[in-house]
Amino acid sequence: MxxxxxxxxxxxxxxxxxxxxxxxxxxxxxxxxxxxxxxxxxxxxxxxxxxxxxxxxxxxxxxxYIIYPARPVLDKRSDDVTQKMLMELGDKSLIETVLIRAPQKGVGQEDSRKTVCVSIQVGCAYGCKFCASGLAGFRRNLMAAEVVAQLMHICRREDAHTERAREEIASFDNIVFMGMGEPLANYETLVRTIRILNADWGLNFGARRITVSTSGLAPQIEKLAEEGVAVRLAISLHGATNEVRDQIMPVNKRYPLEKLLPAVKAFQQKHGRMLTLEFILIEEVNDSLEQARELAKIARDLHAHVNCIPYNTVEGLPWKRPSIRRQDAFVDVLRKARVSVTIRREKGHDINAACGQLRLKTEEALSAEGYTTSKKS
Missing domain, CATH: 1.10.150.530 (DNA polymerase; domain 1)
Structure with a gap:
C-alpha cells in the first residue's frame, strides 16, 4: 500500500x-x-x-506543503539510557524512533554520545522470527520526509533539554537505520534520505556517521556500494551457518551466506571501512560455541567487528536470552580468535525497546479501546 x-x-x-x-x-x-x-x-x-x-x-x-509529516504521541525513557518516541504519521500509522545514550566519563548523561535508530517502514515484510516489527505484518514504506522528520523531532527534543555546544547542526552523534523495517527494501527512500541528511543545506551530517543495517539483501548491498555515499554497513547476521539462519531469518532462503558474504566483502573492499556483524544471542538457537567458532571465521574473513546482543524478550514469542555464563562463553571464543567484539547488555527493556514492541503494544491497546490504526495491506 x-x-x-x-x-x-x-x-x-x-x-x-x-x-x-x-x-x-x-x-x-x-x-x-x-x-x-x-x-x-x-x-x-x-x-x-x-x-x-x-x-x-x-x-x-x-x-x-506541510512541515512535519509525523508527530510524537508517546515519549518513553527507560531506567538506563534509552529513550523511545512513538510517532503517528498522516495515515495514523505508528512508527518508533529510539535515542540511545552512551555515557562518557567527565560529562553528564544529556551530553553523552547519542545514537538515533530510525524506522524506514511501517512494520516489516521479512519476518525474522525473533523480531516484533513484523508481528503485525508489513503496511507500507516510509517516504524520505517521514524518515527525516523522525530525526528532526529528536533534534528539537534534545535542543529543549541540552545546550547545543557542538558546531554540528545535529543534536546527536550517530544515525542507524536499524529501527522498524528493512532499509534496503525501501532503497530509493534510503538513498534520498541519506543525501538530504548529508547535504550542507540539510543536517550536514557526515555519511561515515550513518550506519545502514540490513538482514542481508545481497543485490542491494552491491548497489549501495556504488552510490557514492560512504555510509557504514551492519549485517544482521544472527546465525553463522545457513542451517541456523534458516530457522530464524526467512531472507536466508533467498540470499544464503554463499550469496550474502561475497556482496558484503565487495562493499567492504569498495569503502575500506570495518563492517559490523550484528548477532542477537538466543538461547539454544545460535548461542553454541560451534556457532561462535563459525562466526569468528566469518568476522576474520570480512575484517568485521561483532556486536553481540543478548535477546530482548518479546511478548508472544518463544525465544529466551542466554544466561550470562553462556553469553560470556560465546564472546570468549571470539576474543580468543582475535575478533573485535563487544557485547551490548540490555538497554531499554523496561520501555519495550526491541524494534516494533512499543508500537505493537500501543496498537493492541488502541484496538482494545475501539480505536483503529491503518490496516495491513
Whole structure:
C-alpha cells in the first residue's frame, strides 16, 4: 500500500527540487535556501516563524506543503539510557524512533554520545522470527520526509533539554537505520534520505556517521556500494551457518551466506571501512560455541567487528536470552580468535525497546479501546 498525503512535506525536498519548484512559480531561487535554513538550522515548525520570507512566499509554502509529516504521541525513557518516541504519521500509522545514550566519563548523561535508530517502514515484510516489527505484518514504506522528520523531532527534543555546544547542526552523534523495517527494501527512500541528511543545506551530517543495517539483501548491498555515499554497513547476521539462519531469518532462503558474504566483502573492499556483524544471542538457537567458532571465521574473513546482543524478550514469542555464563562463553571464543567484539547488555527493556514492541503494544491497546490504526495491506 502506498500512502499519498494531501500535501508533501518539505523534509522530502532537496535544495535543488525546492528551488526548481519555487522558481517555476515565480519566486527567487535563493528563497529555497532560506527555507532550508529555517528547517534544519532553526528547527521551526510554523510558517509564520520564517520571518525573513515574504508573506506571499510563506502563503505559497503553506498552500503546497506541510512541515512535519509525523508527530510524537508517546515519549518513553527507560531506567538506563534509552529513550523511545512513538510517532503517528498522516495515515495514523505508528512508527518508533529510539535515542540511545552512551555515557562518557567527565560529562553528564544529556551530553553523552547519542545514537538515533530510525524506522524506514511501517512494520516489516521479512519476518525474522525473533523480531516484533513484523508481528503485525508489513503496511507500507516510509517516504524520505517521514524518515527525516523522525530525526528532526529528536533534534528539537534534545535542543529543549541540552545546550547545543557542538558546531554540528545535529543534536546527536550517530544515525542507524536499524529501527522498524528493512532499509534496503525501501532503497530509493534510503538513498534520498541519506543525501538530504548529508547535504550542507540539510543536517550536514557526515555519511561515515550513518550506519545502514540490513538482514542481508545481497543485490542491494552491491548497489549501495556504488552510490557514492560512504555510509557504514551492519549485517544482521544472527546465525553463522545457513542451517541456523534458516530457522530464524526467512531472507536466508533467498540470499544464503554463499550469496550474502561475497556482496558484503565487495562493499567492504569498495569503502575500506570495518563492517559490523550484528548477532542477537538466543538461547539454544545460535548461542553454541560451534556457532561462535563459525562466526569468528566469518568476522576474520570480512575484517568485521561483532556486536553481540543478548535477546530482548518479546511478548508472544518463544525465544529466551542466554544466561550470562553462556553469553560470556560465546564472546570468549571470539576474543580468543582475535575478533573485535563487544557485547551490548540490555538497554531499554523496561520501555519495550526491541524494534516494533512499543508500537505493537500501543496498537493492541488502541484496538482494545475501539480505536483503529491503518490496516495491513
Amino acid at each position: 502506498k500512502f499519498q498525503p494531501a500535501k508533501p512535506s518539505l523534509f522530502g525536498e532537496t535544495l535543488e527540487s525546492l528551488t526548481e519548484r519555487a522558481v517555476a512559480d515565480g519566486y527567487k531561487a535563493f528563497r529555497a535556501k532560506q527555507v532550508m535554513e529555517w528547517l534544519y538550522k532553526k528547527r521551526v515548525d510554523d510558517w509564520e516563524a520564517m520571518t525573513n520570507l515574504p508573506k506571499d512566499f510563506r502563503a505559497w509554502l503553506a498552500d503546497n
